[in-house]
Amino acid sequence: MHLFPFIPLFVFTLLILRFSLVLGQQSYIGLGTVACPLKGNKNSMRGYTCNGANRSCQAYLTFRTQPIYNSVTKISTLLSSDPFEIAKINSVSINDTFEVNKFVIVPVNCSCAGEYYQTNTSYVFHNAETYFLIANNTFEGLTTCQALQSQNRNPADVYPGRRIAVPLRCSCPTMNQTEKGIRYLLSYLVKWSESVSLISEKFGVNFMTTLEANSLSLTKATIYPFTTLLVPLHDKPSNSQTLMPAQSTPPPSSPPKQSSSKTWVYVVVVGVIALISVLVAVIYFACHAKTKKKDDLVILSSKSFGATEKGNDPNENLSKIISGIAQSFHVYSFEELQHATDGFSPSCWIKGSVYRGVINDDFAAIKKTGGDVSKEIEILSKINHSNVIRLSGACFHEGHWYLVYEYASNGALSEWIYFNNVDGKFLSWTQRMQIALDVATGLDYLHRFTSPPHIHKDVKSSNILLDTGFRAKVANLSLARSVEGEEDQFPATRHIVGTRGYMAPEYLENGLVSTKLDVYAFGVLILEMLTGKEVASILTEDNTDLSNVLSGILGEENCYEKLKEFMDPYLLPNYPSELATFVVEMIHSCIKKDPASRPNVHEIVSFLSRTLDSSLSWERSVNI
Numbered sequence: 001m002h003l004f005p006f007i008p009l010f011v012f013t014l015l016i017l018r019f020s021l022v023l024g025q026q027s028y029i030g031l032g033t034v035a036c037p038l039k040g041n042k043n044s045m046r047g048y049t050c051n052g053a054n055r056s057c058q059a060y061l062t063f064r065t066q067p068i069y070n071s072v073t074k075i076s077t078l079l080s081s082d083p084f085e086i087a088k089i090n091s092v093s094i095n096d097t098f099e100v101n102k103f104v105i106v107p108v109n110c111s112c113a114g115e116y117y118q119t120n121t122s123y124v125f126h127n128a129e130t131y132f133l134i135a136n137n138t139f140e141g142l143t144t145c146q147a148l149q150s151q152n153r154n155p156a157d158v159y160p161g162r163r164i165a166v167p168l169r170c171s172c173p174t175m176n177q178t179e180k181g182i183r184y185l186l187s188y189l190v191k192w193s194e195s196v197s198l199i200s201e202k203f204g205v206n207f208m209t210t211l212e213a214n215s216l217s218l219t220k221a222t223i224y225p226f227t228t229l230l231v232p233l234h235d236k237p238s239n240s241q242t243l244m245p246a247q248s249t250p251p252p253s254s255p256p257k258q259s260s261s262k263t264w265v266y267v268v269v270v271g272v273i274a275l276i277s278v279l280v281a282v283i284y285f286a287c288h289a290k291t292k293k294k295d296d297l298v299i300l301s302s303k304s305f306g307a308t309e310k311g312n313d314p315n316e317n318l319s320k321i322i323s324g325i326a327q328s329f330h331v332y333s334f335e336e337l338q339h340a341t342d343g344f345s346p347s348c349w350i351k352g353s354v355y356r357g358v359i360n361d362d363f364a365a366i367k368k369t370g371g372d373v374s375k376e377i378e379i380l381s382k383i384n385h386s387n388v389i390r391l392s393g394a395c396f397h398e399g400h401w402y403l404v405y406e407y408a409s410n411g412a413l414s415e416w417i418y419f420n421n422v423d424g425k426f427l428s429w430t431q432r433m434q435i436a437l438d439v440a441t442g443l444d445y446l447h448r449f450t451s452p453p454h455i456h457k458d459v460k461s462s463n464i465l466l467d468t469g470f471r472a473k474v475a476n477l478s479l480a481r482s483v484e485g486e487e488d489q490f491p492a493t494r495h496i497v498g499t500r501g502y503m504a505p506e507y508l509e510n511g512l513v514s515t516k517l518d519v520y521a522f523g524v525l526i527l528e529m530l531t532g533k534e535v536a537s538i539l540t541e542d543n544t545d546l547s548n549v550l551s552g553i554l555g556e557e558n559c560y561e562k563l564k565e566f567m568d569p570y571l572l573p574n575y576p577s578e579l580a581t582f583v584v585e586m587i588h589s590c591i592k593k594d595p596a597s598r599p600n601v602h603e604i605v606s607f608l609s610r611t612l613d614s615s616l617s618w619e620r621s622v623n624i
């Protein structure tokens with residue numbers, strides 16, 4: 001009873017303590033894990049800073065069991081933790097196997113190694129693994145590819161059987177935390193649709209304290225799956241915390257009255273949000289599972305005609321082309337096409353010499369051309385990929401070719417991305433990333449899976465078409481060439497074709513042709529998609545080099561602010577600035593002057609698919 005008068009004082013002190021600590025103890029990694037090839041240590045990408053009261057301490061990791069890491073022994077080997085300790089803290093026997101996807105608490109000794117806290121383990125590369133796969137999929141985010149690359153000598157030297165050092169993300173309490181009674185930090189692996197408040201509640205710790213421990217705040221509390229969140233603990237964690245379903249039980253320790261009502265409102269709101277996120281995720285995956293199937297590469301058994309026809313005179317080839325079409329595609333009669341397009345009426349006109357027609361109750365795009373179509377037909381006859389426009393048939397009539405393509409109902413990308421376009425059409429950040437990934441996937445297919453490999457040579461926004469669901473298809477392969485195309489080996493005999501602004505310097509200067517030409521143009525295309533501007537207007541009078549414009553932004557200490565001025569105004573304020581910087585860094589590497597130092601499209605595909613994943617989880621977290 002005599003304690004009663006002190007309670008308000010106690011609460012007051014707590015509040016003061018809480019709000020005085022604006023500075024966080026460690027910074028949350030955010031979307032940093034996506035940017036695998038990029039170095040640097042923004043947001044503790046390489047580890048938590050060595051700023052604690054002690055240089056080493058007892059710390060805890062969490063791990064979700066996987067089919068091959070499912071027992072006490074296997075997990076203790078993977079994470080170099082003591083098996084007896086794992087067994088004890090999870091209340092199991094040392095010989096036990098866990099069910100798959102169970103959360104396991106793993107005690108480790110955490111200590112400073114140079115600048116960062118870490119606990120050391122090691123790992124042997126298997127076939128076809130990358131630093132990203134090891135960091136994200138095997139270690140589930142307990143380490144990052146940046147940390148792996150910085151702590152292993154010759155990181156690029158990757159071969160099966162190589163053993164690499166793996167620093168795991170742990171941390172020790174700072175002075176400020178120790179003063180508040182925090183004795184341990186647990187590196188919690190965030191799952192889909194978990195929030196800081198749900199995780200805090202699970203461990204019975206104060207929500208604000210957790211935010212602070214990770215330099216997060218009420219307005220900036222977004223966290224992402226496959227990252228670590230530090231949970232500040234007063235006592236050792238126990239296995240009941242890994243079992244407890246997040247929403248069902250109130251926190252064991254009762255926080256002071258005043259704030260608890262606020263916390264509870266938050267918990268309820270966040271609970272509802274989490275529930276909705278789960279629903280959205282379920283719906284998304286249900287739909288996505290279907291669309292994913294379509295993306296798988298399907299290479300038709302070669303129905304195509306004489307694969308290496310290289311004649312240049314269209315008339316000489318005519319009969320071969322027509323017989324080729326008969327095998328691969330439908331040969332339309334001119335009457336059929338007239339019927340389909342209402343006699344090529346203006347109401348069916350799309351643009352240029354392209355008309356919309358209705359064939360077998362389906363829309364089709366019909367392009368009339370007087371040029372040599374043999375190359376395009378030859379390539380398209382060998383291709384069946386959802387990110388490359390499909391040719392369904394052709395017709396030859398009075399010296400003109402009519403090519404019949406699948407119809408992309410949302411038209412060309414160029415109608416959607418430029419800020420000043422009159423219709424006010426615009427695409428969200430995630431849609432743009434999906435389109436970028438689709439285009440890269442289509443190009444990757446041309447570069448690697450056609451035989452012989454092909455180069456598009458005219459990648460630009462008007463040659464990318466969008467279907468009903470805003471999935472992109474690479475179109476207009478009329479300039480495409482096979483890598484072995486002999487004419488390109490002799491620059492002098494060939495004239496420069498392509499679109500200004502999109503053409504790589506080595507092609508303009510020396511006529512050199514390689515797949516890196518498409519990489520350059522792709523970089524320019526993505527730059528236009530981010531800025532909403534055509535490449536010509538991105539360059540200013542005093543800065544006529546794209547690469548310099550980008551270095552100017554990326555070099556800034558606070559590049560996020562600088563980037564904001566650069567971005568498509570339609571995207572503001574709603575875009576993930578951190579991811580956007582990574583994308584700009586990718587663009588920067590695509591438009592390097594030296595073709596050899598540009599990434600290949602395959603690398604771009606894997607970077608963009610991670611970016612898209614993170615964009616989706618970012619979108620889920622901000623939209624609701």
Ligand SMILES: *[C@@H]1O[C@H](CO)[C@@H](O)[C@H](O)[C@H]1NC(C)=O
Nearest residue numbers: 020021023024025051174176
């Ligand atoms: C600890 O708290 C003090 C103020 O209470 C603050 O100035 C200091 O930056 C904090 N330290 C850390 C590491 O956050």
Ligand SMILES: *[C@@H]1O[C@H](CO)[C@@H](O)[C@H](O)[C@H]1NC(C)=O
Nearest residue numbers: 053054057058173178182183
């Ligand atoms: C730091 O080390 C001292 C001495 O080993 C120990 O008494 C103290 O509990 C440690 N503090 C923390 C936060 O681990």
Ligand SMILES: *[C@@H]1O[C@H](CO)[C@@H](O)[C@H](O)[C@H]1NC(C)=O
Nearest residue numbers: 080081082083107108109110
């Ligand atoms: C952690 O440190 C303690 C005490 O120094 C030691 O007994 C234990 O074996 C260490 N655990 C591991 C996994 O190295």
Ligand SMILES: *[C@@H]1O[C@H](CO)[C@@H](O)[C@H](O)[C@H]1NC(C)=O
Nearest residue numbers: 073084087092093094095096
């Ligand atoms: C675990 O297995 C070993 C050998 O299979 C056995 O000797 C040991 O008693 C077992 N331990 C427990 C706790 O079951």
Ligand SMILES: *[C@@H]1O[C@H](CO)[C@@H](O)[C@H](O)[C@H]1NC(C)=O
Nearest residue numbers: 111112113114119120151165
């Ligand atoms: C962990 O490894 C780093 C270098 O990889 C080393 O500096 C550090 O001393 C190691 N820590 C322990 C506890 O062995």
Ligand SMILES: *[C@@H]1O[C@H](CO)[C@@H](O)[C@H](O)[C@H]1NC(C)=O
Nearest residue numbers: 136137140226609610613614
């Ligand atoms: C990271 O790993 C998880 C678990 O294996 C996987 O579901 C997720 O897609 C991976 N993230 C990326 C960006 O590949």
